[in-house]
Amino acid sequence: MRMGEIDIICKKGNTLVAVEVKTIPEKWPSYDICDMVDSFKLTKIQSAFALFIANEKGLNYDEIRTDVISVTRKGQVTHYKGVQ
Numbered sequence: 839m840r841m842g843e844i845d846i847i848c849k850k851g852n853t854l855v856a857v858e859v860k861t862i863p864e865k866w867p868s869y870d871i872c873d874m875v876d877s878f879k880l881t882k883i884q885s886a887f888a889l890f891i892a893n894e895k896g897l898n899y900d901e902i903r904t905d906v907i908s909v910t911r912k913g914q915v916t917h918y919k920g921v922q
Contacts, residue, residue, distance in 0.1 A: 842882035847890060852900040856887040862910045875906050875921060
């Protein structure tokens with residue numbers, strides 16, 4: 839059963855992080871994190887993350903977090919931490 843995919847899984851200190859990366863179109867005048875990752879997409883990411891954690895033995899972490907990184911075609915990067 840396919841649950842979805844996670845762009846990046848990383849660890850920062852004792853926090854395990856799932857990261858969704860979104861490219862923002864040039865013609866999109868303004869954007870909001872809710873436009874990039876809606877509740878349905880966030881649920882899919884978190885379900886896939888939970889499956890990853892359940893299947894990986896020996897992971898040491900105190901917290902988990904879901905982040906979103908947006909990248910414009912001109913290279914502007916914005917990091918949203920702890921998206922819920």
